[in-house]
Amino acid sequence: MRADRLVSLVLLLRQRGRLSAATLARELEVSTRTVLRDIDALSAAGVPVYAERGRHGGFALLPGFRTELTGLSHDEALALLVAGSRRGAQVFGLGSALASAVLKVVDALPDGYRDTAAGAARRLLIDPETDLLARRTDADEVPDAVVTEVRKAVFGGHRLRIRYAAVDQAPRWRTVDPIGLVTVRGQGYLLATRSGEDRTYRLARVLAAEELDEPARRPDRVDLDQAWRDRSTRFRTGGDQVAVLVRVDPARREELVATALAVQAEEIGEDGWLRLDVTFQDARHAEWALWQLATQAEALAPRWLRTSLRDRAAAVATRYEAAQPNMPTW
Structure with missing residues (x-):
């Protein structure tokens, strides 16, 4: 328990900067005396935490200090961020990166923790490929070359050229401004605009993709959750329902x-x-x-x-x- 608390203390200081002992005690649900003992323990372990005196004083970490896992690539770090949905990682072409990242995380664990975590992981099954009636819930299969180009355009803020096969239509090329990626029940979607109009493309229908050098015409910030809700509402209330x-x-x-x-x-x-x-x-x-x-x-x-x-x-x-x-x- 104390080890978990020490990690939480460091993460609080990393994310929120200088905090008073009283604030740390409230966040960690312990006494201020316990916080002071934990600060001493961190200092003794070589963590550069220091105290600032005065009315607005508190405890802080030296600038630039961070705890990190070494050796994680960009895609591996991204895969960990979407690891709440294993199928999400697969749909976005990050399945192999997720597997590689997990291996590095496990390797970084202390021996005792590694054995315990491995044993616990064998007791959990998340999002299996079939339900109790043996119905398969396969995720969309999108070629790596396609999803890689789409991802690069989304993250790099560049326009994207895709060859898209809409339902009951012949495939054709179109240039879009990518907004973000969404996965729902194993199906991946690209949210974009085209000629200023909102468009939603299913990744499994993208036959080819090419990231362009031209900057995407899109806002700097986006609430992807709200954007998806808005498009879902329009989908439910439009068309030949x-x-x-x-x-x-x-x-x-x-x-x-x-x-x-x-x-x-x-x-x-x-x-x-x-x-x-x-x-x-x-x-x-x-x-x-x-x-x-x-x-x-x-x-x-x-x-x-x-x-x-x-x-x-x-x-x-x-x-x-x-x-x-x-x-x-x-």
Whole structure:
């Protein structure tokens, strides 16, 4: 516990500069006497912490002092910053850098800590490739050459030329001003502007990319989280969206909601099933989502969706009613 506290004390001084003993005690949830003893211990260990007297005095580290892991490359350090999502590192082309960085971190640990950490890590499984129903949740696969060029343009603040294959369109080249990268459930997206208009590109659809020398036309600072929320809102409220009234078994509610863009209303029917007003991206999305739920969901409206699902089910039933030629019977 004390070792953790000493590290926290050093990090507080590194990040916030001079702090009083009272402030350190409050942050670390210990007494000021304990803080003074910890300061003495750090000094004895060679950490250059010193005291400044006076009304606005406190403790500080000598300028330029820092604790650091040696040997980390830029990509390895970046991979550690996105290590909260292993799939995020893979989508952004940082999977190998993450593995290399982890090896260096483990190597830098004291022997006792290394053994303990390795044992603990074997007890944790984060974001596996399949869920309990054995459904795969593979991340998008983006060629290294493509994601490297995209990353360089995003971080370097340069314009980017991409060959993009939009849905139901022939691939074509376009020049964009990159804003940032986002990963959602293993899928990577490039947020950019094109001719001053917001654009969102799925990385898996970028067939080729080239960082240009020309500076990107973008603000110096960006709230990427807010930018993503804004674009998500526009996506949900635009296009050829379809509103559907659905009757669904409560056991399958979450599966239905997970595929919909939004739930506008919900109530419990007399039969115990739920009735939801949900919005889908388009007609194809609505039919696909309802088809996955088989007989545990029913589209009550619109009429065209009921007809489409009925015709699809009838076609499947007809196919399986017909005897297979030259096939043995059991």
